[in-house]
Amino acid sequence: MTSTTKLNMKLLVDTKANKVLFAEAGKDVVDFLFSLLVLPVGTIIKLMTKESMVGSVGNIHQSLERLECTYLLSNQTKVDLLNPKVLVPSFSANGVFLLSTSASSSSMHTNKRYYRCSNSYYSNCGKNYVTDVSGTTCPLCKQSMTKEVQYVEPNSRGAVKVENNNGENGLGVVKGVVTYTIMDDLTITPMSTISSITLLNTCNVKDLSVLQEKNVKLGMEEGGQAQIANI
Structure with a gap:
């Protein structure tokens, strides 16, 4: 994610309780959160037991474990994401590098x-x-x-980035045809009408009139602060 890039999210706010119930986000935000797992912290979490996983990073890890493979792009697997070996700066959404490094071999080839x-x-x-x-x-x-x-850039498993029949550009982690729910503890699940109703019941919402949608933008500064706070 570059310093000028902003990712859009929609928050569902309980105005009476003055709290955010959950966020509705697209592929770009979910790609950013899942791409955090290729940081060394992903390897650390993998070595921890499920009982000792604390904080929101552990929830991201478990969300990916539980996510059905049908939601992943064809050039991504849970094995690579949950067992990271190196940083993968090619994680991107809409041409935005989510994990940029100064010595990125990806960017060197792209600029040449x-x-x-x-x-x-x-x-x-x-x-x-x-x-x-x-x-x-x-x-x-x-x-x-x-x-x-044209230089064809491979991903971490050697597969090239290509357009598929669904119009996906092969960048990032998840498919962009669905919307995702993000809880305040960074638990991520695919969104549906039924799951939204279930969430409202879980949050003990009795009066729908107190709910308000709020559009927000997530930038590098906010994303970095959230990452540090949730670790």
Whole structure:
């Protein structure tokens, strides 16, 4: 997440009790929360027993454990997310890097441009030689290498990011076709009409007239503060 990026959430507020019952969020917010698990804290939590898991980070971990695989993108698995080996800076939603590092190999490849030979008479030129400096002389035909090619970035398991039939861009963790419920302890579940009614009953809401929706934006500063507070 960049410093200027804001993620949208909708809060359901009990105005009488003056408290937030739960938040309604989309793919971008859930991707951000689940991407926290690729931090070293994810490995620490994995080594802890379920009984010793305390705080909201443990709830994020258990939410992912319980989430059905049908909600995950086809290029993501629970194994990679729950057993992180390295930081994965390619976690992103709508082109936003959620975990950015100064030495990100992902960003280095993304910012660079690559070129091949544009000579149509030598078919092997474009197949065998690539450069990151436009105008470099092709070692085969001696022409300038100016034909730009696209770098395909793999994810942590070696799969490339591609568009699928549902219009998903393969970025992030979860699918964007559903909305998710986020509780104040960061428990995350897919939202439905039935689950919303159940939540209202759980929160002991008797009078619907006291409920109010409030749209808020989550930025890097707020996200960082929430992460520290909930750990």
